[in-house]
Amino acid sequence: MKNIARKRRQARVRGKVVGTSARPRLCVFRSNGHIYAQVIDDSKGITLCAASTLELKEKNGGNKEAALKVGEAIAKKCKAAKIKAIVFDRNGYIFHGRVAAVAEGARKGGLDF
Numbered sequence: 001m002k003n004i005a006r007k008r009r010q011a012r013v014r015g016k017v018v019g020t021s022a023r024p025r026l027c028v029f030r031s032n033g034h035i036y037a038q039v040i041d042d043s044k045g046i047t048l049c050a051a052s053t054l055e056l057k058e059k060n061g062g063n064k065e066a067a068l069k070v071g072e073a074i075a076k077k078c079k080a081a082k083i084k085a086i087v088f089d090r091n092g093y094i095f096h097g098r099v100a101a102v103a104e105g106a107r108k109g110g111l112d113f
Contacts, residue, residue: 039073056070087113
């Protein structure tokens, strides 16, 4: 039931948040053990860059400190790809906790949204 409700919220958010070449979409996915972030250009349908706690080899990937590091890592990769501005896609999750930590890390890394 929880995932069905999240999928409904995700569809509602996705109708409003669209990534373009000028402002790609930063999509966040969280599981119990890890957090993933990817920057997507919806007009071309490609992933421009991605980061996760698996890639960073975090011991505990399911906490806010790890999520903050993922946000900083995705910002670093975006700077390397010359991406400065994005739109944030919370993917149906509440903007709180680990999802907000990814956004905070991305802002701290220099992304504008």
